[in-house]
Amino acid sequence: xxxxxxxxxxxxxxxxxxxxxxxxxxxxxxxxxxxxxxxxxxxxxxxxxxxxxxxxxxxxxxxxxxxxxxxxxxxxxxxxxxxxxxxxxxxxxxxxxxxxxxxxxxxxxxxxxxxxxxxxxxxxxxxxxxxxxxxxxxxxxxxxxxxxxxxxxxxxxxxxxxxxxxxxxxxxxxxxxxxxxxxxxxxxxxxxxxxxxxxxxxxxxxxxxxxxxxxxxxxxxxxxxxxxxxxxxxxxxxxxxxxxxxxxxxxxxxxxxxxxxxxxxxxxxxxxxxxxxxxxxxxxxxxxxxxxxxxxxxxxxxxxxxxxxxxxxxxxxxxxxxxxxxxxxxxxxxxxxxxxxxxxxxxxxxxxxxxxxx
Ligand SMILES: NC(=O)c1ccc[n+]([C@@H]2O[C@H](COP(=O)([O-])OP(=O)(O)OC[C@H]3O[C@@H](n4cnc5c(N)ncnc54)[C@H](O)[C@@H]3O)[C@@H](O)[C@H]2O)c1
Ligand SMILES: [Zn+2]
Numbered sequence: 001x002x003x004x005x006x007x008x009x010x011x012x013x014x015x016x017x018x019x020x021x022x023x024x025x026x027x028x029x030x031x032x033x034x035x036x037x038x039x040x041x042x043x044x045x046x047x048x049x050x051x052x053x054x055x056x057x058x059x060x061x062x063x064x065x066x067x068x069x070x071x072x073x074x075x076x077x078x079x080x081x082x083x084x085x086x087x088x089x090x091x092x093x094x095x096x097x098x099x100x101x102x103x104x105x106x107x108x109x110x111x112x113x114x115x116x117x118x119x120x121x122x123x124x125x126x127x128x129x130x131x132x133x134x135x136x137x138x139x140x141x142x143x144x145x146x147x148x149x150x151x152x153x154x155x156x157x158x159x160x161x162x163x164x165x166x167x168x169x170x171x172x173x174x175x176x177x178x179x180x181x182x183x184x185x186x187x188x189x190x191x192x193x194x195x196x197x198x199x200x201x202x203x204x205x206x207x208x209x210x211x212x213x214x215x216x217x218x219x220x221x222x223x224x225x226x227x228x229x230x231x232x233x234x235x236x237x238x239x240x241x242x243x244x245x246x247x248x249x250x251x252x253x254x255x256x257x258x259x260x261x262x263x264x265x266x267x268x269x270x271x272x273x274x275x276x277x278x279x280x281x282x283x284x285x286x287x288x289x290x291x292x293x294x295x296x297x298x299x300x301x302x303x304x305x306x307x308x309x310x311x312x313x314x315x316x317x318x319x320x321x322x323x324x325x326x327x328x329x330x331x332x333x334x335x336x337x338x339x340x341x342x343x344x345x346x347x348x349x350x351x352x353x354x355x356x357x358x
Contacts, residue, residue, distance in 0.1 A: 005213055007220050010227075014136060014160040014216060016209065020054040023122070023161050027055075030158065032120070033093035035061040036085060038108040040068035043100040046169035047126050051099060058097075062088040066107070073103045073142050075151065081111045095120040095158065101127035101174075102134035106149070109140035113155040120158040126166035128178025128204070129261060132185070132215050135160045137223040147316075154228060162216075164208065173259065176203045176296055180239075180261030182211060183293065184268060185218040188235045191334035193218075198292045234328055235336040241327035242342075242350065243267020245313040249306060258300060265297035269357070270350035275329035277346065279337040285330075290357060299358050307348050314342065 005016040015022050027035060035058060039048050044065045052059050064084045066077050085094075098108035098121055105123050112121035123135040141152015167175065186193040193214050196207075205211060219236070226233035247263035258266075272289050275281030314325045325342040 005209075007213075007216055009136070009156070009220060009224060012156050012159055014162060014220075016162045016213065018163050018165055020051070020161065020163060020165070023124075023159075024055050024057070026122075026159055026161075027095075030095070030120075032095040033091050034088070035095055035097060036088060036090055037061055037063045037097045037099055038081065038104060038111070039063065039065055039099045040072075040101075040104055041065060042068050043104065043126050043166075047099050047124075047166050050165055051097075051124070062090075066104070068100075068103065070103060070143065070148075073107050075142055075144065077107060078111050078114075078142060081108070082115060085111075085115055090115070090119070092116050092119055095122060097122045097124055099124045099126060100130070101125065102130040105130050105135045106140050106152070107142050109155065109157060110142055110152055113140055113153050118155070123157045123160040124166075125160065125162065127170055128167065128175050128212075129181060130178075131162050132178060132212060133181040133219065136216065136219055138227065162212065164212075167204070177259040177261035179203050179296070180264045180268075182215045184236070184238055184264065185215045187268065187272075187289070187330065187333055188238050188328075188336045189218045189222070189334055190214065191332075194333050198288060203296055231338070234326075234338050238328045238330070238336060239264045239268030239271055241267065241314060241317065241325065242270045242310065242347070244317060245310040246300070246302070248313050249309055250300075262297055262300070265293050266300050266302075266354065269293055270354050271327060271329050273350050273353045274327070274340070274342070274346045275331065275337065277349065278340050279329050279331045281330045281332065285333050288333075294357065301358065302351055302355060307344070307351055310351075311344055311347060314347070 004022060007014040064081055066081055096108055096112040098104045105125060109121050112119050125131040125135040138154045138156045140155055141149045144150040183197060186197050222233055222236055243264040246266050247258055247260055250258040269289060272281060272286050276283055276286055326339045327342040329337050329340050331337045
């Protein structure tokens with residue numbers, strides 16, 4: 001009898017299973033009327049053949065391929081997917097297997113949650129970011145006109161199955177990108193994991209499975225304490241107040257824009273610095289963070305004079321309370337301080353601090 005590592009949440013499980021045999025058993029046990037596989041063009045090419053190698057019985061299941069990338073995480077793509085599901089006669093007992101990164105997980109989950117008032121879905125996350133972050137916590141949705149993730153629902157999957165088998169074809173930059181959320185989980189809740197992460201020499205590190213498991217335990221504890229993001233779950237936004245603004249700026253202005261995790265790595269340093277001003281975060285811990293994060297995320301050149309652009313972008317962030325910009329900083333490693341009011345003065349000091357790190 002194999003013992004698989006599992007994380008049990010309120011109504012579903014995250015199962016670590018390299019060869020996907022648990023998925024095979026799970027599908028039999030659930031007796032779904034039909035399985036539909038959703039992939040983007042990259043995961044259809046790189047991951048779908050692996051899925052079929054391990055689960056040949058899925059070769060007959062409809063495969064729906066949707067264009068990859070954040071720019072396609074929208075209602076137009078959902079419509080195409082719904083149309084194809086209807087053409088495949090998917091009924092209310094069918095299940096969608098989301099084979100992809102956060103874009104497929106968020107959009108495929110949303111598609112399933114709305115199809116005929118809601119059918120089940122299984123997350124097979126194929127990026128580090130989706131394995132450690134987006135595939136758990138129940139947030140689903142798509143981007144719409146004015147911004148990211150504006151249309152969506154909360155709904156849990158039937159199962160999340162984590163395997164590193166997918167990662168061989170994932171670009172190294174994407175692996176490092178997803179790792180930023182692993183650093184974040186350690187910084188907000190696990191000084192012990194931060195200690196071990198500060199020793200790693202490469203990404204992915206040799207002990208990747210253990211690290212992924214520990215990191216998911218942090219996210220599980222946080223989302224279970226606050227499933228609908230009323231308060232405590234905000235700690236997951238550490239690095240994201242400034243990080244999102246930098247990500248948006250880079251997307252608009254850079255020839256090769258920063259990826260989400262790369263921007264969050266910048267945001268975490270800047271917000272940790274603000275913690276030294278607002279919440280007593282020790283300078284020695286900040287120095288440790290600099291040493292680790294700058295080892296893996298190259299310094300981003302923040303152009304002079306973009307403070308106002310970043311500030312406006314932060315004001316627009318949907319998580320803000322009226323006109324105040326609230327952010328999460330650290331009091332110590334593993335100890336977040338939520339609802340710290342971000343001021344323009346803090347932002348400006350944080351920009352100066354970060355520029356000095358170049
Ligand atoms: N729901 C949540 O709580 C939550 C949390 C964080 C992020 N997100 C969302 O996640 C999305 C980002 O996720 P992501 O970084 O996984 O991006 P992604 O899904 O766009 O994947 C990144 C790229 O890698 C490709 N890819 C994926 N797996 C591959 C593989 N194994 N081999 C080769 N190529 C592969 C994809 O086609 C894509 O081009 C964003 O839309 C973000 O809003 C959601
Ligand atoms: Zn993030």
